[in-house]
Amino acid sequence: MSAADAIRGAVVWPAEIDPKEQTRQLGAEYAALRIALADERKVSERLWDVALDQQERLAELESLVGKLRVKAGTNSSNSSLPPSSDKPADRAQAAKERRKRRRNGSAAAILRDPDTARRKVGAQPGHPGHCRVVDTSVRPDELVVTRPESCPRCKAALDATAPMFEEPKLELVYDFDPFERRFKTTGYFRHSVKCPDCKRVVFGKAPSSPFGDGLVALVAALRGRLRVGLPEIIVFLDDCAGIHLSLGAAAKLCQIASAAMAKSQGELLAIAQAAEVVYTDETSWRNEGSRAWLMTVASQDAVVFRIGPGSCHTADVDALIGEVGPERVVVSDRGPIFDHLSVANRQVCHCHLARNFKKLESYGGASAVRGSALLAQERELFRAWHAFRNDGDREALQAMLAPVQTEMRRLLDEGSRSLGDWEFSRGVLKVWDALWTFARRDGVEPTNNIAERALRHAVLWRQNMLETKSGWGCQFVERIETLIADCKLHGRNLLQVLTLAVTHWRAAQSRRPRPTKLEMQARQAAISAAAASA
Ligand SMILES: [Zn+2]
Numbered sequence: 001m002s003a004a005d006a007i008r009g010a011v012v013w014p015a016e017i018d019p020k021e022q023t024r025q026l027g028a029e030y031a032a033l034r035i036a037l038a039d040e041r042k043v044s045e046r047l048w049d050v051a052l053d054q055q056e057r058l059a060e061l062e063s064l065v066g067k068l069r070v071k072a073g074t075n076s077s078n079s080s081l082p083p084s085s086d087k088p089a090d091r092a093q094a095a096k097e098r099r100k101r102r103r104n105g106s107a108a109a110i111l112r113d114p115d116t117a118r119r120k121v122g123a124q125p126g127h128p129g130h131c132r133v134v135d136t137s138v139r140p141d142e143l144v145v146t147r148p149e150s151c152p153r154c155k156a157a158l159d160a161t162a163p164m165f166e167e168p169k170l171e172l173v174y175d176f177d178p179f180e181r182r183f184k185t186t187g188y189f190r191h192s193v194k195c196p197d198c199k200r201v202v203f204g205k206a207p208s209s210p211f212g213d214g215l216v217a218l219v220a221a222l223r224g225r226l227r228v229g230l231p232e233i234i235v236f237l238d239d240c241a242g243i244h245l246s247l248g249a250a251a252k253l254c255q256i257a258s259a260a261m262a263k264s265q266g267e268l269l270a271i272a273q274a275a276e277v278v279y280t281d282e283t284s285w286r287n288e289g290s291r292a293w294l295m296t297v298a299s300q301d302a303v304v305f306r307i308g309p310g311s312c313h314t315a316d317v318d319a320l321i322g323e324v325g326p327e328r329v330v331v332s333d334r335g336p337i338f339d340h341l342s343v344a345n346r347q348v349c350h351c352h353l354a355r356n357f358k359k360l361e362s363y364g365g366a367s368a369v370r371g372s373a374l375l376a377q378e379r380e381l382f383r384a385w386h387a388f389r390n391d392g393d394r395e396a397l398q399a400m401l402a403p404v405q406t407e408m409r410r411l412l413d414e415g416s417r418s419l420g421d422w423e424f425s426r427g428v429l430k431v432w433d434a435l436w437t438f439a440r441r442d443g444v445e446p447t448n449n450i451a452e453r454a455l456r457h458a459v460l461w462r463q464n465m466l467e468t469k470s471g472w473g474c475q476f477v478e479r480i481e482t483l484i485a486d487c488k489l490h491g492r493n494l495l496q497v498l499t500l501a502v503t504h505w506r507a508a509q510s511r512r513p514r515p516t517k518l519e520m521q522a523r524q525a526a527i528s529a530a531a532a533s534a
Contacts, residue, residue, distance in 0.1 A: 084466050088291065095289055123248060130246060132210060134170055138242065140187030146204030151195040158193045158202060165201055166192040174243045175212025178495035183241040186212075211253060213506060215243070217498035219250055220257030224480030225494055227464045230254075254476050257498060260505035261479040268302040268482055273322030275299030277443045279331045280321055280338075281451035282312050283459055286467035287474050294462070294478075297321050298454045300443070303485035305458060307474040314340045329437055331448050334427065346434035349448035353428070353435070354378045360421055367420035370411050377408045385438070385446055394440075401439050454485055 075090050076083040086094075145168075148158050169190040176183050188206035195202055222228045222236070230250045237243040245253075272278060278299050285292040285307055293312040296305050297320050306320050317337050321330060324345050332338045333352040357378060360371025384400035387393075409432070415425030428435075438446040458481045468474045487494045 091289070092291075132244075134172055135244075136170070138172060138185055138187075140172060141184045142186045143189060144186060145189045145191065146206060147191045148193050148202040148204050151198060151200060151202050153200050154195060154198040156195055156197045158195065162193045164191050165194040168192065169203055169206075171206040171210065173207050173210055173212055174215055174241070176214035176218045176241075176495075178214050178217065178493065178499050183243070208510075211245075211249070213502040214495070214499045216253045216256050216260075216502045217495050219245075219253040220476075220480060220498060221495050223254055224461075224477070225484055227461050229465070255472055256505070257502060258472060258476040258479055260501040261483055261498070263505075264486070264501060265304070265479045265482050268486055269297075269304045269320075271302040272297050272299045272304045275301065276327060277329045277331065277441075278321055279445075279448055279451035279454075280317070281332065281448055281455050282335065282337065283455055283462075285462060285474075287471075288469055289467070292474070294455070294458055295320055296451055296454045296458070298451050298485075301489070303454045303482065303489065305454075305478040305481040305485075307468070307478050312337055329441055329444050331444065331451070333448060334431060343431055343433045344437075346431065347437040347441075347444050347446070348431050348434045349446075350378060350381060350435070351447045351449065356424065356428075360424065363420050365420060366418060367415070370415050370418075370421065374408060374411050377404050377411070380404045381446065398439055401436070405436065457481060457484060 075081060075086045077094070083091075147160055149160070150157050169192075171188040171190060173186045173188065174183070175186065188204075190204040190206055192201050192203045194200070219233055219237075222233050223230065228236070230247055234245045234247065234250055237245055278297050280295065280297045282293055282295040285294040287307070287309065290309065291311065292307055292309050293316070294305060294307050295312060295316065296303060298304075304320070306316075308316050314337055317340075324330060324341055326345070328345055329347055330338065330341055330345060331347040331349065333349050338346065354375060357371050357374040360374065361368045363371065381401065381404050384397055384404070387400065388397040412425045412429050412432075415421045416429060418425070438444040458477070461477065461481070468477055483498065484494060486492070487497055
């Protein structure tokens with residue numbers, strides 16, 4: 001018996017299965033499996049291709065993210081970008097770190113890191129003094145001989161014909177005449193007389209400052225109107241008029257001009273606050289490296305600026321625009337600082353709104369379609385407004401606006417129920433009535449362009465000068481911007497107006513009794529105490 005026969009004998013075939021049929025079935029199964037396997041292979045090959053493609057794409061995206069991360073982290077400390085381009089958050093962080101290092105820093109650490117040893121702006125304590133020496137080579141345009149009339153110590157009247165006791169003193173006063181439009185130098189020859197009563201040698205009077213009112217106005221105008229830095233002003237005056245000015249003196253002249261403008265600032269604010277319709281806008285500012293705000297309120301007759309620290313609050317808005325009675329209208333953008341004003345007293349700027357609608361267009365989908373439709377309505381609105389400006393027919397304006405209002409309302413209602421722009425649409429609907437004040441009130445415009453145009457000069461000042469470095473610097477900017485706007489509004493010459501203001505202020509100062517020595521000491525002590533507690 002062969003081995004095969006032995007196996008055949010050992011295998012017990014189930015009675016119902018036919019071996020031949022079994023072979024055929026297995027063969028068919030085998031063929032099907034081969035086809036399936038081939039398909040699987042094709043699928044896995046395709047998956048491999050996809051995986052490789054995605055791997056490549058991933059590497060590409062990773063490198064892009066890396067590049068963007070580097071770009072986002074680039075600032076003035078690690079590139080050639082100017083400090084002005086730093087993000088506010090970066091600046092705040094850098095200032096925080098500096099303060100921390102300064103607090104914890106030992107002398108050695110400060111020496112290692114010059115940043116921590118940052119000095120205060122201006123002259124340093126204990127620096128050698130610079131005295132003005134009278135330039136004898138200058139030939140004054142005018143010579144004034146002054147004789148003393150009375151003795152300041154014993155108040156005795158002095159004889160005008162008494163012989164000179166000492167060599168006369170020469171004082172030079174540099175000035176700019178804004179009416180004749182020329183520089184001029186006046187020499188004061190101060191004769192001396194010995195008081196017959198108390199024996200004091202008394203000299204004739206000369207102006208207390210070597211810089212005339214016109215020169216004060218010129219320096220302030222160069223700084224404020226032409227946005228020129230103090231060092232450049234010094235070079236200009238030296239080259240152009242032979243007037244030597246130190247940095248401290250130039251700053252002092254700006255302070256004098258600022259004090260002289262305080263009165264007109266108050267008067268103009270009162271005019272703006274009394275106006276029925278005011279236009280207002282706000283922008284960011286920087287003072288001493290910290291965040292601040294600049295705000296303007298403009299009416300038909302006055303434009304006033306104010307700078308304040310930190311963020312602008314509703315209280316700041318109220319302080320600048322004044323009380324908003326039932327008849328007043330405030331034109332502004334949709335900024336949250338104006339939310340506390342009643343909608344009935346507001347006009348929301350349609351230029352801002354048009355920009356918002358344009359942004360909606362970039363959302364895509366239904367929002368974009370709505371944005372385009374809203375923009376079309378804005379165009380209709382402006383067409384109606386321009387027609388009204390030509391003919392002054394208010395009824396026609398309202399008739400033209402009626403369909404615009406209906407369509408805009410419908411679109412915004414639709415938007416407020418959408419997923420993409422519900423927040424924006426509801427925000428606009430919240431101030432809906434304030435969109436149409438211009439249609440019923442005289443003197444109200446649909447845009448806030450008056451305030452934005454007023455703000456433009458100050459914004460350019462900020463771009464040029466970057467920031468103010470002190471409280472009085474802020475005050476100087478807000479006052480000179482106010483005066484510049486006022487001169488522009490009424491066609492006045494800034495230099496002439498400012499010179500007269502300085503003359504009035506100086507005259508008032510000289511009439512005011514001088515503080516006594518005790519008062520000066522008390523004032524100095526108060527300043528030192530305030531500095532120590534700060
Ligand atoms: Zn005397």
